[in-house]
Amino acid sequence: MLSMSKDRVRETVRNGDTLTKNQQKILDLLKELNIEITAQDLHLQLRQQKSKIGLATIYRTLKTLHLRGIIQERITTNGESLYQLIDHHTHHLNCIHCGKSELIQEKNCIVDRHHHILPEEKFKLYYHTLEFYGLCEHCQNL
Numbered sequence: 001m002l003s004m005s006k007d008r009v010r011e012t013v014r015n016g017d018t019l020t021k022n023q024q025k026i027l028d029l030l031k032e033l034n035i036e037i038t039a040q041d042l043h044l045q046l047r048q049q050k051s052k053i054g055l056a057t058i059y060r061t062l063k064t065l066h067l068r069g070i071i072q073e074r075i076t077t078n079g080e081s082l083y084q085l086i087d088h089h090t091h092h093l094n095c096i097h098c099g100k101s102e103l104i105q106e107k108n109c110i111v112d113r114h115h116h117i118l119p120e121e122k123f124k125l126y127y128h129t130l131e132f133y134g135l136c137e138h139c140q141n142l
């Protein structure tokens with residue numbers, strides 16, 4: 001059941017005492033920003049907040065949070081990894097020509113209602129990604 005897996009994710013996030021200080025800090029920042037972000041941009045944001053967390057630690061922390069099913073990773077056409085909280089996930093239109101990634105405005109995830117096709121007993125679902133590829137308005141008119 002989808003609702004069950006979502007609740008489990010929330011439980012892990014709420015249970016802050018199982019996270020290290022750095023993990024909590026990065027998680028709080030991701031919540032606050034509420035956008036997809038690269039490790040490098042997270043590093044810049046943290047430095048603006050006078051945090052001394054290094055880039056290597058950020059990469060390691062993101063990897064841990066990803067493995068725990070708290071954040072999702074999406075790889076763009078440029079090969080960049082973007083991170084975001086699972087609860088806030090979004091879908092995108094990706095231009096294969098210029099690499100622009102445009103957010104699709106949708107009230108509810110269009111994939112969630114199809115989760116019943118998954119073998120729940122055999123697979124513990126954390127998140128999905130859904131990417132659309134093509135040409136953006138600008139690149140169509142080149």
Ligand SMILES: [Zn+2]
Pocket residue numbers: 095096097098099100135136137138139
């Ligand atoms: Zn384009």
Ligand SMILES: [Zn+2]
Pocket residue numbers: 089090091109110111112128130
């Ligand atoms: Zn979705």
